Amino acid sequence: MNTSIVTHPLDHATVSRLLTASHDDAFAVLGPHRYGRATLVTAIDPGAHELFAVIGGKEHKLDRVEGALFCGKVPAGKPYRLRGKSVDGAVWDYEDAFRFGPVLTDFDEYLLGEGRHQKLWLALGAHVMVHEGVAGTNFAVWAPNARRVSVVGDFNAWDGRRHPMRRRGGTGVWETFVPGAGEGAAYKYELIGPNGEHLPLKADPVGFGAQHPPETASVIRDIHGYGWKDANWMEARQSINRRDRPISIYEVHLGSWKRIWDQGGRPLSYKEAAVDLVTYACDMGFTHIELMPVSEYPFDGSWGYQPVGIYAPTIRFGPPHEFRDLVDAAHNAGLGVLLDWVPGHFPTDAHGLGRFDGTYLYEHADPREGFHNDWNTLIYNYGRSEVANFLVANALYWLEEYHIDGLRVDAVASMLYRDYSRKEGEWIPNKDGGRENYEAIALFQRMNIAAYGGHPGIMTVAEESTSYPRVSAPVDAGGLGFGFKWNMGWMNDTLDYMEREPIHRKYHHHQMTFGIHYAFSENFVLPISHDEVVHGKGSMIEKMPGNWWEKCANLRAYYGFMWTHPGKKLLFMGCEFGQPEEWNHNAQINWDAAQRLEHKGIQSLVRDLNHLYRNTPALYVKDCEHDGFQWIDAADADASLYSYIRRGGDGDAPCVVVCNFTPVERTGHRIGVPEAGHWSEVMNTDASLYGGGNRGNMGGATSQGLGVMGQPASIVITIPPLSTLIFQLDK
Numbered sequence: 001m002n003t004s005i006v007t008h009p010l011d012h013a014t015v016s017r018l019l020t021a022s023h024d025d026a027f028a029v030l031g032p033h034r035y036g037r038a039t040l041v042t043a044i045d046p047g048a049h050e051l052f053a054v055i056g057g058k059e060h061k062l063d064r065v066e067g068a069l070f071c072g073k074v075p076a077g078k079p080y081r082l083r084g085k086s087v088d089g090a091v092w093d094y095e096d097a098f099r100f101g102p103v104l105t106d107f108d109e110y111l112l113g114e115g116r117h118q119k120l121w122l123a124l125g126a127h128v129m130v131h132e133g134v135a136g137t138n139f140a141v142w143a144p145n146a147r148r149v150s151v152v153g154d155f156n157a158w159d160g161r162r163h164p165m166r167r168r169g170g171t172g173v174w175e176t177f178v179p180g181a182g183e184g185a186a187y188k189y190e191l192i193g194p195n196g197e198h199l200p201l202k203a204d205p206v207g208f209g210a211q212h213p214p215e216t217a218s219v220i221r222d223i224h225g226y227g228w229k230d231a232n233w234m235e236a237r238q239s240i241n242r243r244d245r246p247i248s249i250y251e252v253h254l255g256s257w258k259r260i261w262d263q264g265g266r267p268l269s270y271k272e273a274a275v276d277l278v279t280y281a282c283d284m285g286f287t288h289i290e291l292m293p294v295s296e297y298p299f300d301g302s303w304g305y306q307p308v309g310i311y312a313p314t315i316r317f318g319p320p321h322e323f324r325d326l327v328d329a330a331h332n333a334g335l336g337v338l339l340d341w342v343p344g345h346f347p348t349d350a351h352g353l354g355r356f357d358g359t360y361l362y363e364h365a366d367p368r369e370g371f372h373n374d375w376n377t378l379i380y381n382y383g384r385s386e387v388a389n390f391l392v393a394n395a396l397y398w399l400e401e402y403h404i405d406g407l408r409v410d411a412v413a414s415m416l417y418r419d420y421s422r423k424e425g426e427w428i429p430n431k432d433g434g435r436e437n438y439e440a441i442a443l444f445q446r447m448n449i450a451a452y453g454g455h456p457g458i459m460t461v462a463e464e465s466t467s468y469p470r471v472s473a474p475v476d477a478g479g480l481g482f483g484f485k486w487n488m489g490w491m492n493d494t495l496d497y498m499e500r501e502p503i504h505r506k507y508h509h510h511q512m513t514f515g516i517h518y519a520f521s522e523n524f525v526l527p528i529s530h531d532e533v534v535h536g537k538g539s540m541i542e543k544m545p546g547n548w549w550e551k552c553a554n555l556r557a558y559y560g561f562m563w564t565h566p567g568k569k570l571l572f573m574g575c576e577f578g579q580p581e582e583w584n585h586n587a588q589i590n591w592d593a594a595q596r597l598e599h600k601g602i603q604s605l606v607r608d609l610n611h612l613y614r615n616t617p618a619l620y621v622k623d624c625e626h627d628g629f630q631w632i633d634a635a636d637a638d639a640s641l642y643s644y645i646r647r648g649g650d651g652d653a654p655c656v657v658v659c660n661f662t663p664v665e666r667t668g669h670r671i672g673v674p675e676a677g678h679w680s681e682v683m684n685t686d687a688s689l690y691g692g693g694n695r696g697n698m699g700g701a702t703s704q705g706l707g708v709m710g711q712p713a714s715i716v717i718t719i720p721p722l723s724t725l726i727f728q729l730d731k
Contacts, residue, residue, distance in 0.1 A: 009035050010042070010065060018044060019067050019161065022192060024148050026164035031098025032074065039076040043096055044068050044161050048084035054093065055080045068161065095134055095179030097163055103131060103138040104168055104175055112142070113171045115385025118450060120393035121311055121401070124173070125206035128182055128222040136179035137220050139165065139187070141204060142386060143357035144172020146191045152201065153187030153217070155180060160190040172386075186217040188351065193358020200350040203308060205362075205390065208320060210296040210312045216351040218309065223401060226324050230331035230403060237405060237457035240287070240336060241483070243523045246620040247459075247568035248610050249338065250286040250576070251529055252277065253303060254294065254317055257573055259588040267588075270313075270322040274329035281335055284576060284603075285610025288336035290408055292530065294323065295342070298349050303530070303585055304340070305410060306347040306377060310394050313402070320402075327403050336405040338461070339398055343391045343443070344411040345377035354378050362387055368428050372414070374421050382415075382439035392447045399455045406459035406483070407451070413465045415440040441480065448481030459483040461525060472523040487524040487567055490515040495532065498558050501545045502640060502662045502722075509637035512661075515565070516634075520626040524567040528575055533583045541578040541602075550663055552578065552598045553692060553722035556605050556685040557659060560724025563609040564619060564646060564657040566629050577603035601691030612683055616728065617648030618655040632656065632672050632709050639664075641719070643671050643709075655682075656727040658719055665695060666719040672711030676703045679715055679727035686720035695720035700727065 062072030111117035150160035165174035207218030293304030364370030473479025574589035622628020686692030
């Protein structure tokens with residue numbers, strides 16, 4: 001019998017489990033341990049012919065137990081390094097991960113167990129650090145039903161025997177410190193499920209970086225130590241994102257905003273966007289940019305709405321610090337940054353969250369609750385405290401670590417209703433027999449309370465397409481707690497109206513007025529988003545009827561209506577210059593078209609509308625209050641004319657808006673105004689600057705004492721065809 005086998009304390013079963021990486025508590029065996037009066041070091045090194053523990057320059061040989069497993073006696077209480085030697089004489093020294101204690105604190109464990117760790121990302125994930133005097137990375141992952149978890153990666157030849165992890169109490173968290181592992185190394189988790197099955201290698205749910213798709217590993221990224229230069233913005237933004245402030249959002253898909261064609265058609269990097277995109281959005285007068293999801297996602301065709309790594313800015317455009325460069329540049333230019341956030345579902349990719357530890361961990365087991373038929377994706381189990389914690393902490397992560405100014409939450413309706421897009425018998429009612437998803441409602445409320453409570457000045461926006469009540473009401477008033485809600489009804493009604501030939505519009509006059517009936521029931525954003533210019537819906541300008549001039553005029557008039565209607569504004573990239581084609585995520589928007597005269601006119605109009613909106617309190621202060629709007633004439637269906645008043649605060653000059661949605665010029669038209677005086681024509685979408693016929697009112701009109709339309713005074717004006725006019729009282 002081999003004498004080394006006699007001297008080591010390991011039984012055959014233990015040896016076998018270590019060598020097959022199936023031991024559920026490798027830290028109880030590997031590393032330094034006391035056996036009686038002796039200290040033995042046990043280690044696995046598949047590449048070593050001989051293995052030594054080196055202490056103070058002296059080699060202490062470890063005997064081979066079996067295969068790659070070694071064990072030997074060392075002086076007690078002395079730190080050591082391991083030294084491997086191959087048959088051909090190669091030598092390598094390294095730290096033994098099993099001699100290091102845990103990193104997570106008892107308080108971390110308590111919060112993780114409670115599902116209340118609001119800074120979850122500081123506990124889980126891969127953290128570059130110096131631990132017990134040695135540089136490396138601490139890995140921690142939640143996998144409560146796994147029999148064994150190992151971290152595998154570039155630093156250990158993707159060998160699960162080398163770094164099995166330490167189970168932390170009853171929280172279901174596994175962790176290990178890997179000396180020498182650092183920035184840029186790829187890694188995954190290798191898990192054995194509860195029935196002994198080997199699972200597909202999993203990316204880190206709380207990983208801060210990832211490989212370029214189609215590669216699927218997580219990547220160690222040190223997210224600490226960025227030198228932010230946006231202190232002035234962060235201090236001032238409490239006065240920027242309020243409902244009584246101008247908010248005009250430019251929605252952007254980074255992968256297709258602009259491409260570098262002499263470099264293979266690649267998209268702009270975060271650092272390049274920090275110059276080009278920020279400069280452009282500021283010049284156009286937008287107050288915010290909203291980025292379609294930048295959380296790591298495997299499939300380009302999902303546009304980011306099927307994320308796998310929700311704690312990792314996608315590597316498509318650069319590493320995390322370069323994403324911070326984009327946010328920092330935006331802030332220093334006076335531009336807010338919103339992110340699309342997707343807590344509604346996740347894809348079924350094998351390296352993702354699905355059956356993460358061999359059980360339905362993040363998702364529901366029952367497909368009636370856990371599977372989205374529309375998108376072939378999995379639905380989070382919002383009622384599980386750890387999953388809710390994972391999502392709420394993720395929202396806070398983007399706000400804190402990346403100074404994001406707000407989150408637009410995707411597909412809220414799909415979360416609020418258990419029967420969303422499901423037939424009878426395909427969904428499970430709530431405990432009261434209804435269709436509301438109480439757990440998702442609680443998640444939204446918890447997220448909004450934490451976001452607004454911890455990060456003053458941010459905004460959350462719900463993409464909610466139903467009439468669910470009080471979406472943007474405070475939680476303590478029975479609401480979901482969002483700051484704003486997308487007005488999908490307004491968008492659908494008004495676009496349907498605009499797509500009709502003008503001769504038919506009089507029969508659908510109410511579609512442009514109906515939105516006012518509920519305009520102040522929520523804090524609304526008026527969205528013309530990517531969803532309106534894709535999947536065969538055509539571009540904004542192609543939706544418009546008529547010849548080319550009429551198409552352009554219709555679109556200009558519509559934008560004038562949108563910018564003067566109560567509600568904050570959102571416009572998708574390319575729509576600001578009337579891109580002729582619908583959006584294609586595989587190409588850049590049509591910047592060549594933007595150089596043509598008619599498109600430059602539309603672009604100039606949007607720029608001027610933004611600046612007018614931002615500089616005119618009557619157009620924004622009471623966007624969300626009923627006394628900021630009053631119809632002058634909402635009933636002239638035959639002429640397809642609309643006129644209304646916008647008011648700001650006390651002392652703010654009111655505005656009068658007139659819209660003509662027929663190709664007929666109206667001359668000598670008398671319209672009521674709320675005050676006597678001179679009314680300057682501050683916007684005319686028919687101006688030649690914008691590509692129009694330059695018909696109008698020579699800069700304004702002076703009111704006469706004759707009251708009409710329920711107003712005390714009136715003006716007589718010319719209303720160009722297919723136009724919107726904005727008048728402001730001189731004060």
